[in-house]
Amino acid sequence: MLFGFFPGAPKFGHGPFKSQASRDLAGLERGCRKALASAVMAAARLSRGFAKVAKTRSSREVKEAEDSAPVFQYVGERSKRKDRVFVWGFCHAGALGIPSFVKPDASWKKRRRIQPTPYRLDTAEKISSAACGYGFTLISSKTTDITKVWGMGLNKDSQLGFQRSRKDQTKGYEYVLEPSPIPLPLDTPQETRILQVSCGRAHSLILTDKEGVFSMGNNSYGQCGRKVTEGEIYSESHLIHRLQKFKGRVAQIVCGQDHSLFRTERGEVYSCGWGADGQTGLGHYNITSVPTKLGGDIAGVNIVHVATYGDSCLAVSDEGDLFGWGNSEYLQLASITETTQVNVPRHLPFKIGKIKDAACGGTGNAVVNEEGNVFVWGYGILGKGPNLMETATPEMIPPTLFGLSDFSPDTRVSRICCGLSQFAALNNRGELFMWGKNIRGSLGIGRMEDQYFPWRVTIPGEVVDVACGVDHMVTLVKSFI
Amino acid sequence: MAAGRAARTRLNGLFAVYKPPGVASIRVRDTLETLLLKELNSLEQPTVPQQVRFLPTTVEGNAGKELTLTVTQLPVLAAHPLVKGPEFTHLKIGAGHRLDTKSSGVFVLGVGHGNKLLTDMYNAHLTRVCSGTEPVWGLLCVTPILTRNQGQAYTVRGLFGKATDDFSDTGRLIEKTTFDHITGDKLERILAVIQGTNHKALLMYSNIDLKTQEAYELAVEGLIRPMEKTPPLITAIRCLQFAPPEFQLEIQCVHETQQYLRKIVHEIGLELKSTAVCTQVRRIRDGFFTLDNALPRTHWNLQNIRNSIKDSKIKVKVGLQRSLSHQARSGKRHTDMDQVAESELHSTEGTSASDLTQNEITTC
Numbered sequence: 001m002l003f004g005f006f007p008g009a010p011k012f013g014h015g016p017f018k019s020q021a022s023r024d025l026a027g028l029e030r031g032c033r034k035a036l037a038s039a040v041m042a043a044a045r046l047s048r049g050f051a052k053v054a055k056t057r058s059s060r061e062v063k064e065a066e067d068s069a070p071v072f073q074y075v076g077e078r079s080k081r082k083d084r085v086f087v088w089g090f091c092h093a094g095a096l097g098i099p100s101f102v103k104p105d106a107s108w109k110k111r112r113r114i115q116p117t118p119y120r121l122d123t124a125e126k127i128s129s130a131a132c133g134y135g136f137t138l139i140s141s142k143t144t145d146i147t148k149v150w151g152m153g154l155n156k157d158s159q160l161g162f163q164r165s166r167k168d169q170t171k172g173y174e175y176v177l178e179p180s181p182i183p184l185p186l187d188t189p190q191e192t193r194i195l196q197v198s199c200g201r202a203h204s205l206i207l208t209d210k211e212g213v214f215s216m217g218n219n220s221y222g223q224c225g226r227k228v229t230e231g232e233i234y235s236e237s238h239l240i241h242r243l244q245k246f247k248g249r250v251a252q253i254v255c256g257q258d259h260s261l262f263r264t265e266r267g268e269v270y271s272c273g274w275g276a277d278g279q280t281g282l283g284h285y286n287i288t289s290v291p292t293k294l295g296g297d298i299a300g301v302n303i304v305h306v307a308t309y310g311d312s313c314l315a316v317s318d319e320g321d322l323f324g325w326g327n328s329e330y331l332q333l334a335s336i337t338e339t340t341q342v343n344v345p346r347h348l349p350f351k352i353g354k355i356k357d358a359a360c361g362g363t364g365n366a367v368v369n370e371e372g373n374v375f376v377w378g379y380g381i382l383g384k385g386p387n388l389m390e391t392a393t394p395e396m397i398p399p400t401l402f403g404l405s406d407f408s409p410d411t412r413v414s415r416i417c418c419g420l421s422q423f424a425a426l427n428n429r430g431e432l433f434m435w436g437k438n439i440r441g442s443l444g445i446g447r448m449e450d451q452y453f454p455w456r457v458t459i460p461g462e463v464v465d466v467a468c469g470v471d472h473m474v475t476l477v478k479s480f481i
Numbered sequence: 482m483a484a485g486r487a488a489r490t491r492l493n494g495l496f497a498v499y500k501p502p503g504v505a506s507i508r509v510r511d512t513l514e515t516l517l518l519k520e521l522n523s524l525e526q527p528t529v530p531q532q533v534r535f536l537p538t539t540v541e542g543n544a545g546k547e548l549t550l551t552v553t554q555l556p557v558l559a560a561h562p563l564v565k566g567p568e569f570t571h572l573k574i575g576a577g578h579r580l581d582t583k584s585s586g587v588f589v590l591g592v593g594h595g596n597k598l599l600t601d602m603y604n605a606h607l608t609r610v611c612s613g614t615e616p617v618w619g620l621l622c623v624t625p626i627l628t629r630n631q632g633q634a635y636t637v638r639g640l641f642g643k644a645t646d647d648f649s650d651t652g653r654l655i656e657k658t659t660f661d662h663i664t665g666d667k668l669e670r671i672l673a674v675i676q677g678t679n680h681k682a683l684l685m686y687s688n689i690d691l692k693t694q695e696a697y698e699l700a701v702e703g704l705i706r707p708m709e710k711t712p713p714l715i716t717a718i719r720c721l722q723f724a725p726p727e728f729q730l731e732i733q734c735v736h737e738t739q740q741y742l743r744k745i746v747h748e749i750g751l752e753l754k755s756t757a758v759c760t761q762v763r764r765i766r767d768g769f770f771t772l773d774n775a776l777p778r779t780h781w782n783l784q785n786i787r788n789s790i791k792d793s794k795i796k797v798k799v800g801l802q803r804s805l806s807h808q809a810r811s812g813k814r815h816t817d818m819d820q821v822a823e824s825e826l827h828s829t830e831g832t833s834a835s836d837l838t839q840n841e842i843t844t845c
Contacts, residue, residue: 074658077662079662400703405717
């Protein structure tokens, strides 16, 4: 590095390097070091002649220097807020979509079993809908590109479609570690848009705007809406079934553990799948393999929202009434009946105001009324401290736990979502609150303990949507600026 | 003499002054001490005691000059003020939460026995009282809410577009940025996040087992407050005025320093993808004392200070007793005993009110 630096320094010639070379090198080094030292001193002598002593600058000089300083622009005047996806929870199945958690790509990285705090997932497109199943995740975008849905996580029942393995072209992947496109058999792939995705235990549903509902995955109870074939092998299956025989357009799809619910624009609800707990609501306890309309107390009622995740279901009408059916072993429907399975939708006459949003977990239910208050009932960690472990009638969670304070008196809860044993609430300021059992870090609060009252999850952005799973979660977030 | 001494013994208690910016708080304390001493010394009657002396004098007697003793009254020079010096040379004045040189606002001081109350105030934690108005953007401004929360409340003024090395507008310029993309609701969003994370930190630092029913009830009431040493925590923050490039925030915080508040302004600027400097930090409340109780520079004299001490005496006493009972409650809580029943709490408040009347008689 010293060679060629100073014009006076000896250059290394093209001669052969022999034993003398080392001595030469040392001699050269010493010579160069001397040359370097003398050059530095010469430079110092030279610079001393040019340099001026630093004076204290007058305030006018300081002001002039400040005014002439360059102005940096980091963000334009009309910059748009960016959409991001944050994930957290159990990593081993690959459900979070970050491959380095399972297969580290650098030597200093270690395999991560749990991601306890929100971690950003980089996606190619803006994600409009996300759903968490039992060990897998689906994310979808409203784009007209050919790739609209991506899946990651467990694929042993082809709940993510057929993911061709790169090592062996005839086999499929059992675990998908990063968001991989799901090939949907669309008629018009460049016009159809995906509105919503939903995931159950081992099956998934995809709702499109023009081509009905697509279902894939396990069908042993008819939850995919097609006839149950005995001895069917669900892993590495290419079969994606399309459901179009609904009266009217389907507006919302939800998956329970082994059943599926479809809500049409007309306000009717259809269901198929396992019914041993009455979760299909069709009046019997058998499996249904074709989507059938529900009756009972919701016949003729305009339903605007359905919710389920385990084996019990809730429906909200446009007038704010609440209907429930399915499993009632955990006091979910104990306010109206003593039976532990209810197979026909029944009206729940709670006096808690007009219901705006409802969510069903595995053992507990939660609703949000018009004023933004959250009511919980059922069994388990309900959110009012360790003393309240079960109740048949809804109990309100004080709004101060959701960010209501003197300085922000108009903070309201706008959405509620349930995982299997966790609750998530979004308030109108875009803050996410979680409580419930902290199964493998699914609460995202950074600790591994259960949380008995709503706890704020710090996410660098305004949370727009949240999807809860059994042991992981996905949130759709807009950046602040 | 008596008047001065009496005034000196009666001068005990806490009072607040308005510290102007640009002067160190220690200098304010020294100035007040000097002023008070000057006034106390001027209350002294400059009478010098007289003594009766029998002085030898020569008197024309029978056999010429004779030595006799004559009675004279002479002043006692040892008691002359020019020899003795002023009566009062030192007053015990202690400063409460100090303010740094560039900031201004309520500065609490204690004189005499009031210094003992200063330590109590330092450890005091008050319960919350609500009142509020909605913030409005643009040129309209909002009066700061003086909710009686724990700790201190400040109004902080900031300026977008500049970043300096000490986060204030008098520092060396580091960078200039554009700020035309900043709107009121973006600022509001950032402030909500700051408040949320600090609220979470409050719960984390309060050393309560979050799995207990007690923790839930305290979180609902908002009474979870850190009792021990913690890093600076902001309990509430909101925007009072927003007129780019200027903005004004109201911040309520505990265990803070003014430089920390300037750093918060700088960080708000960074979060908004621009830069900001702090132009003014002004404390509007410190514990029980607000801007209304703080004495301006023209009112720094003995009479005003005495009135101020008298006015705040009751408030301070009631507040400290309530907070000490709250601390006792929390002390019991931390040793895992059962919660103090509501009736017990009311009974302690009752005794403090009755104790108050008795103590008023003894100290006054």
